[in-house]
Amino acid sequence: MKFSHSIQFNAVPDWSSHYLAYSGLKKLIYTLEKQTFGRETEDSDTERSVLITERADPDVVFKKALDKELQKIVKFYIEKEGEIFREIDVLARDMAEWERDVGAFDEQMGNPEMSNGSRSIGDALATFRIPSRRHCPDYDDSASDDDYEDESNTTGLLKRLKKRPSTIGRQSTYGGASRSGSRPGMRRRSSMTGLDDFQRMKRNALFDAQLSLAKRCVALFVSLRELKSYIQLNKTGFAKALKKYDKTLMRSLRQPYMENVVNQAYHFQESTMRNVDAKIATVEQMYARLATDGDIEVARRELRLHLREHVVWERNTVWREMIGIERKAQAANMGLKRTLLGSDPEPGEERLQGDDPYQVGGKTFHTPLGNVTCPSWLFSGNFFVLLACLCIFVLLLTIPMMKSEVQQNCLAMLVFVSLLWATEVIPLFVTSLLIPFLVVLLGVVRSDQKPYDKLGAKDSAKYVFAAMWTPVIMLLLGGFGIAAALSKYDIAKIMATFVLSKAGTRPRTVLLTNMFVAWFLSMWISNVAAPVLCYSIIQPLLRNLPVDSKFPKALILGIALSSNIGGMASPIASPQNIIAIQNMSPSPNWLQWFFITTPVCIVSIVIIWLFLLITFRPSRGTVIVPIRPTKDKFTGVQYFVSIVTIVTIGLWCVSHQLEDVFGDMGVIAVIPLVLFFGTGILTKEDFNNFLWTIIILAAGGLSLGKAVNSSGLLHTIAKAVEEHVGGMSLYGVLVTFCVMILVVATFISHTVAALIILPIVQQVGVRMNDSHPNLLVMGSALMCSAAMGLPTSGFPNMTAIMTENPHSGQRYLRVKHFLTRGVPSSILTFFVVVTIGYGLMRISGL
Structure with missing residues (x-):
């Protein structure tokens, strides 16, 4: 929790105006920063300009x-x-x-x-x-x-x-004995x-x-x-x-x-x-x-209990009212922003508008039996999309299209699940949870041995749940553990600020350095967390730039695009890489992966950097405030986390040479988990904060691939695709699949695109005369990360378009910036993958 919030919610409500005005001091600090390192512009915030009327010594002010x-x-x-x-x-x-x-x-x-x-x-x-x-x-x-x-x-x-x-120490008395006065006929009391x-x-x-x-x-x-x-x-x-x-x-x-x-x-x-x-x-x-009775310890316990009850009472009354007022103010601000920007409400903002944040709207119908209220989602567009998906699912189950009933049911399930993933009418991980239910219910799993008989419900359940938990999922968990430790103890931030502090003040150099920092961080803490960290680091730089400067747009977009490129940089950088490894046999070691992806990423980032410089021209009228490195020294815990991370990555790099010892990279992933959680460096709260939705999504995709392969449907689809690409060379097939994935992954999630397409790519590669299934899968996986033409094409793009100017409250980027820069960047990266990437994959032996 930020200290400005902490001082607000831990203050005595009646004394709230007498505490330190921490938020006001923060505003003054930012104004002094802008006065010292930047330059005031004509449209600066009026409130800030009146805080300092002349260029005085910041310490004095x-x-x-x-x-x-x-x-x-x-x-x-x-x-x-x-x-x-x-x-x-x-x-x-x-x-x-x-x-x-x-x-x-x-x-x-x-x-x-x-x-x-x-x-x-x-x-x-x-x-x-x-x-x-x-x-x-x-x-x-x-x-x-x-x-x-x-x-x-x-x-x-x-x-x-x-x-x-x-009544303590008092004997029982007859009725009315304790009352004062007397009534007629009552016997006179004795003096005693x-x-x-x-x-x-x-x-x-x-x-x-x-x-x-x-x-x-x-x-x-x-x-x-x-x-x-x-x-x-x-x-x-x-x-x-x-x-x-x-x-x-x-x-x-x-x-x-x-x-x-x-x-x-x-x-x-x-x-x-x-x-x-x-x-x-x-x-x-x-x-x-x-x-x-004079027992001071008991007295202290009871007084602390009273104090605790007092605090609970305040939190349930006064603080709740304060939070409610803050939420209403936030809702009002969002409404004002939508009015100024002319934009539609963001998902979830409608709930914030009401007095009760948990109230669910609905439509009321009057019937002879009384009023019936139906949930509002029944009348939304998502409901009709879901209904259409269900209709398609039923039609595919009933209309014979395949020779085998098992393949017919599997095709219906595959199309239904793919539609749910593509439209996102329900959360992606919920669709993944639906997969084992459909696999068992529809009976799409066959025996792995001839005569490939259909398995019963009990055996099918064992098969599909075993497919959901594989060494690849452990590799993903190990990556999350390393990312959590690097982020929690500010190791990633210290490294990033140290590098950025050396970038100087030239806009083009600062832009390129930030892009490479975002790419490097995406390799280890995922391309979901990396842009968020980078945007927090560059806040002092953005605060001191003129409002009309184009450098913030180039910088924010450059970080987002390089974070997408970073999604292909290491096996744990993004879920699509995990899915690719699952579809590659034998799976490449980390040295092979780095040998291919590092040159591809570096060349792609440099090309995108040049493209941003040409289109934005960010150097005009831009004065850069250098980012200052942190002065905090590395602690023992930070050294321990760094050593464990380096050793784990080193073992992953030589995992093939150590197969007789560890068996799989997933087993090596247990090392950081045990060391970090066992020593208390990470807690159960950190474990609960893992991206379990991503883990469930990946597990569901793995089980879907196993089921489609077991039913024979994947073999049939691959054979049909092979007929269309049969006359093509290996390079032609790679280009074809890369183009298809580039288009699909631009409109749907990168991970979903990988879940649907990579198993087909692998099967097509196996059936080719020039059989290189790993090369096709690897190239296709890289293109999943390279699809970045829309704000919704990936997590980095979503984070970038929601980044706002702290002074005006307006977003730095619009959809047009992704269309005019993101789409060309995706095409440029595509050419890098099918040229430099293809050559490196052939050299590495994929």
């Missing part, structure tokens, strides 16, 4: 803002501390007075003539506890607010005892009975006073802990603001300002914190004397 915040915080703290400490002094006096009254009453009750066999109030108080509200079965929720003051800090038992007269009533009234008054004091102890304990949190949160805010200032403007203000100013302020001094801790201990002792 920022110190002045910090001093103002510090004075505000000190003034509020002194006022609040005095108020709470005075309440503690008053409580201490009331406590002493109550204890004197209890002592006097005990002495009076100690007189045998007056005690009447009742135990003293001190003994009764010794058995008294204040449990949590949820443990009080008699809690009356209908009581009015007037009955209980400070209800948020009062437990259910406190409320119950305060509302009803106490009147004395007992007076004792009961006195005892009840002391109990009420005790409960009131206990409530005040709880309230003061909560206030003191909030005061302590106020100190800590603001001190952390000053440290983070100064750290951001130093990092952004390359200064060293943090240490002297923290030591000479912040730490010297009254409320940040160690003596102040010790004083607060002493007051907390005093309240704990008073509560212990009141409620836990």
Whole structure:
């Protein structure tokens, strides 16, 4: 969570305006950065321009803002501390007075003539506890607010005892004995009975006073802990603001300002914190004397329980309202952006507009039996697309097109699943989960041995589920583990910022360096996470560019296109590579893969870079702010993660030479998973955050390929395709498949294109006279990553088109930028793959 959000949601709601204005300081830092490294433009944000009216020393300006915040915080703290400490002094006096009254009453009750066999109030108080509200079965929720003051800090038992007269240490009396006054015909009470009533009234008054004091102890304990949190949160805010200032403007203000100013302020001094801790201990002792028979540990536990309940109450009421207000504001901003840009709402934005984010819309029909509400998705376009897919599925099941019933059913399943993947009417991974169900239900699996009889439902289930979990899936998991560790411990970011800091200030050099950094990161942390990391690194650079500069468009588009190219760079860079390896026998080792893809990627990126320079001309009117490397040194954990990653990749590179030891690359993938998760470097939360939808998608595709191959349908389709390409050479077949995949993968997901087409490519390659199935599969897999002509052609493109200018809130890129630059880039990469890539694949022996 960002600290601006943390300080918002951890602040005491009533004190929210008295905390450090962290967001305002961040805006000031960015304005100072632009003043120092960039140049102001005429259409700069008005709010930012008024923050700094002249080119003053940034340190002086920022110190002045910090001093103002510090004075505000000190003034509020002194006022609040005095108020709470005075309440503690008053409580201490009331406590002493109550204890004197209890002592006097005990002495009076100690007189045998007056005690009447009742135990003293001190003994009764010794058995008294204040449990949590949820443990009080008699809690009356209908009581009015007037009955209980400070209800948020009062437990259910406190409320119950305060509302009803106490019966502790009291003998049962006949009806009406506790009432004041008399009724006609009632027997006159004896003098001893009147004395007992007076004792009961006195005892009840002391109990009420005790409960009131206990409530005040709880309230003061909560206030003191909030005061302590106020100190800590603001001190952390000053440290983070100064750290951001130093990092952004390359200064060293943090240490002297923290030591000479912040730490010297009254409320940040160690003596102040010790004083607060002493007051907390005093309240704990008073509560212990009141409620836990002097047991200080039990008193602390109960007070912390009250504090926890108070925080839970705030989170369920005040914080929820704050989050709701923020969501509404965000929805309003999105609506304004759509109005300004004239664009359609993004997926999922409609839900944000309503008051209830979980409300599901629908259409209501009036019937004789009452109103019937149908879900809104029944009337959407996706429902009719799904209905059309189902109709096609049923038609293919009923209309005979294949000689074998098994192949007929498998064809229907293949077309149905491919349509669901291509249209995305339901999530892609859900379609993958549907595959084993259809495989077993339709009976499309045959025995691997002659006479290739159809397997029963039980054997089919074993077959298809075994196909979903293969060494290739373990390789994918190992890649996710390495990516998670590199990202979590900022190793990828440190490497990227170090390289980018050497790029200088020439726009063309900065653009090329960023493209190669995005490509390299895509090799190891996937081409999904790489562009996100790159866009976060270049934010300081984008903030200081003029609004009319074309360099941001070239830079963002260049990172997206190079990240797509990076998807072919290593076997774990993208899911389509995993699918390709599954369809290659024998699968290539990592050295072969790098031998082919590294030159192809480098040449493609350089060509795309030149194309972007020619079309955008980003150097005009552009002043680059150099990206500054991080000053943090490598820690032991970062060294350990780096060593494990390098060793794992090295073993993958020589996996064929180590087949007698490990058997498969999937087994090697277990090494980083065990070391990272076993040592606690990665946690179960990191494991849960893996892209399990991608894993399920890949597993479903593998099972579909196995089923289509087992049924004989793949052999039949490959034979039909072979008839059309039968007269072509190996190179001609490669070009044909690459063109087909380039077109298909531009409009549908790269992974889906690989799932559908690569098994067919492999079978066609096997049946050719010049048999090179691995070469055809490898070339086709590379073209899956090279399809980048539309914003929806891949994850990097989707991330790029959603990147917005922080000043204007408008997107940097439009669809036309992908059509005019992405489509030509895809075609240029196609020529690189079918020329340089083809030659390298023949040299490598594929």
